[in-house]
Amino acid sequence: METKEIIYKLRTKNGFSQEELAEKIFVTRQAVSRWENGETMPNIDTLKLLSKIFDVSINTLLGSPRELVCQCCGISLDDCNTSREIDGVFNEEYCKWCYADGEYTLDFWRQYGGIDEKEKFEKLKKQLISELNSLLHIINLPKVENLNILPGEFVNLEYTLPNGEKIKFLDDKKTYLGSQIESESGDKCYGIVLNMDFILVCSYEENGENPELVFYKKR
Numbered sequence: 267m268e269t270k271e272i273i274y275k276l277r278t279k280n281g282f283s284q285e286e287l288a289e290k291i292f293v294t295r296q297a298v299s300r301w302e303n304g305e306t307m308p309n310i311d312t313l314k315l316l317s318k319i320f321d322v323s324i325n326t327l328l329g330s331p332r333e334l335v336c337q338c339c340g341i342s343l344d345d346c347n348t349s350r351e352i353d354g355v356f357n358e359e360y361c362k363w364c365y366a367d368g369e370y371t372l373d374f375w376r377q378y379g380g381i382d383e384k385e386k387f388e389k390l391k392k393q394l395i396s397e398l399n400s401l402l403h404i405i406n407l408p409k410v411e412n413l414n415i416l417p418g419e420f421v422n423l424e425y426t427l428p429n430g431e432k433i434k435f436l437d438d439k440k441t442y443l444g445s446q447i448e449s450e451s452g453d454k455c456y457g458i459v460l461n462m463d464f465i466l467v468c469s470y471e472e473n474g475e476n477p478e479l480v481f482y483k484k485r
Contacts, residue, residue: 348362410447411445455471
């Protein structure tokens with residue numbers, strides 16, 4: 267859809283008349299009418315206000331001309347997983363797991379100066395990969411070659427303890443470094459997750475079925 271159709275759809279969905287929307291964003295009713303007729307476009311400051319009122323990203327208001335990806339972990343962004351600043355405004359550079367309320371959520375970003383210090387971060391990853399390969403001697407586990415930033419919601423598997431109790435070790439709202447590696451036997455995958463405090467290795471079958479905790483160690 268074009269911007270004119272999106273604004274009309276969002277306005278009517280929220281039950282606003284053109285006059286009511288105009289009042290909320292400090293423009294005239296005629297300005298809203300011209301947007302919806304495709305005669306003009308809102309400027310960037312007005313787009314920010316519309317984004318906040320309708321709770322959608324500016325990219326959505328513009329008809330999603332760009333394919334947004336998180337500049338930390340690389341996952342595709344939409345209005346459901348895009349991060350926000352303290353005032354609730356969308357930050358269309360990061361996902362909600364890597365950046366929230368004006369701060370990076372990953373300990374590594376905090377310690378190494380944020381996204382602008384990629385060289386330091388890449389050096390750290392190499393050190394961690396070396397540490398992992400010297401520490402992990404698990405049968406059928408190939409060497410770790412790379413670590414990616416992973417949202418906790420995607421890697422926080424539920425394990426069954428010997429007493430039947432089910433437990434999760436991670437936090438859905440945090441981000442971690444990790445990797446998925448297929449076992450040499452090919453019948454399962456290993457998941458490696460770590461942060462500044464711990465290293466966790468698990469195994470699981472296709473689609474994360476039947477996860478088992480293989481290794482856990484505080485760093």
